Amino acid sequence: MHLEWGFFLRDIGDGETTYLSWLFSAWGWTLAVAGCAWVLALLLGSVVGTLRTMQVTWVARLANAWVELFRNIPLLVQIFLWYHVIPSLIPPLRDVPSFVLVVFGLGLFTSSRVAEQVRAGIQSLPHGQRHAGMALGLTTAQTYRYVLLPMAFRIVIPPLTSEAMNIIKNSSVAFAVSISELTLFAMQAQEETSRGVEVYLAVTTLYIITAMTINRLMALIEKRVRVPGYVGGDR
Amino acid sequence: MIEIKNVSKWYGSFQVLTKCSTSVKKGEVVVVCGPSGSGKSTLIKCVNALEPFQEGEVVIDGTSVGAAGTDLPRLRSKVGMVFQHFELFPHLSIIENLTLAQVKVLNRSAEAARDKGLALLERVGLTAHADKFPGQLSGGQQQRVAIARALAMDPMCMLFDEPTSALDPEMINEVLDVMVQLAQEGMTMMCVTHEMGFARKVAHRVIFMDKGEIVEDATKDDFFGKPRSERAVQFLSKILQH
Numbered sequence: 001m002h003l004e005w006g007f008f009l010r011d012i013g014d015g016e017t018t019y020l021s022w023l024f025s026a027w028g029w030t031l032a033v034a035g036c037a038w039v040l041a042l043l044l045g046s047v048v049g050t051l052r053t054m055q056v057t058w059v060a061r062l063a064n065a066w067v068e069l070f071r072n073i074p075l076l077v078q079i080f081l082w083y084h085v086i087p088s089l090i091p092p093l094r095d096v097p098s099f100v101l102v103v104f105g106l107g108l109f110t111s112s113r114v115a116e117q118v119r120a121g122i123q124s125l126p127h128g129q130r131h132a133g134m135a136l137g138l139t140t141a142q143t144y145r146y147v148l149l150p151m152a153f154r155i156v157i158p159p160l161t162s163e164a165m166n167i168i169k170n171s172s173v174a175f176a177v178s179i180s181e182l183t184l185f186a187m188q189a190q191e192e193t194s195r196g197v198e199v200y201l202a203v204t205t206l207y208i209i210t211a212m213t214i215n216r217l218m219a220l221i222e223k224r225v226r227v228p229g230y231v232g233g234d235r
Numbered sequence: 236m237i238e239i240k241n242v243s244k245w246y247g248s249f250q251v252l253t254k255c256s257t258s259v260k261k262g263e264v265v266v267v268c269g270p271s272g273s274g275k276s277t278l279i280k281c282v283n284a285l286e287p288f289q290e291g292e293v294v295i296d297g298t299s300v301g302a303a304g305t306d307l308p309r310l311r312s313k314v315g316m317v318f319q320h321f322e323l324f325p326h327l328s329i330i331e332n333l334t335l336a337q338v339k340v341l342n343r344s345a346e347a348a349r350d351k352g353l354a355l356l357e358r359v360g361l362t363a364h365a366d367k368f369p370g371q372l373s374g375g376q377q378q379r380v381a382i383a384r385a386l387a388m389d390p391m392c393m394l395f396d397e398p399t400s401a402l403d404p405e406m407i408n409e410v411l412d413v414m415v416q417l418a419q420e421g422m423t424m425m426c427v428t429h430e431m432g433f434a435r436k437v438a439h440r441v442i443f444m445d446k447g448e449i450v451e452d453a454t455k456d457d458f459f460g461k462p463r464s465e466r467a468v469q470f471l472s473k474i475l476q477h
Contacts, residue, residue, distance in 0.1 A: 128322040131285045136311070138339060139308045229325075
């Protein structure tokens, strides 16, 4: 098979953009969607995951409901719900750009998965840790902030790495609502140039580079926050 | 100082504490012993409300623990507690373990807290380990740090929940030595322990529990001299054999 990469330097027809610059702008959109959604997912997921371990029953139930809601509906369906259904139920949302809707769709979906990891992390700590914090006079909030969460987050860095890599890959659903990200670029560029193999090879490479960079980044963070002398899960 | 009045507690329909009543006076050292599953750890955790109880009352220095509106964090900050598994905070250095609650709960300045922490580390003989992490210390050392951490809050009394049960035999004495010294200085102490040598040495009273009930509550001499209940006699014969 003969690969032909020259078309990347060709104009896409508007007189100023090449396919290569379109590719990079699409990569930018992928990073933007995934990045914004990840921030949202991490914030909401941490809060919801923490609430799930509270000893106040109704709070924990509400947080459980959140997780069940967002992880039991297919991601693509959730994106369409945000794009088609929710704006028609809440008219002010009609003017919100689809980028924001996708960020919410992907972010909330991922938040349920992050919440699950954070909950598991907190519950993997010895029960006495909570008692020790409270016995010193720390409030519940302080016990979480200074005692439970610092260890729980260290423990769940590996599963959170998977989630961060997943959100890059899952951001491809944004093509369904016409965000000009990598997957949409691939489909359109392939159609226009008939160079599907090269286009998809390029896009695939960028996805792999991105996900692997995240993986290395998280490994670096894990190393930086490692606790001297602590062997995970020894009790 | 500590009043426990008719405390009963259930896990679901299973009763773990049945009408437990006793008290610890200021400066008194009370040892709580009994077979495993007798409810002694649960009882001591009811004292600072780490475990809720359904009936009865616990009063510490005039404050009812179970009453609605009691500022539990404030009350707990005045009651030191030492756990079976040390429960140092693994992500904080030893000195940070000692200063965290001083700063966050008592609002002490960082320097004042550090000075206090270092003084207490010297007292338990661990000054050299101030900047290490809990995972780098032996069990005995960790438990001494845990005692220092509780003392850093200037507690009016101390609760010990089987402080030596998780330790290797050669480390038990270094922890008991710290506790004996504390007792001799007049600290009010309630200790769940099987260390009868410690009880003989410093306890004023011994409480024997079985099946969630306080079976015997006697002075040390009475308890070791002429225990009244058959269950206490059996228990003592089992643990004092060797």
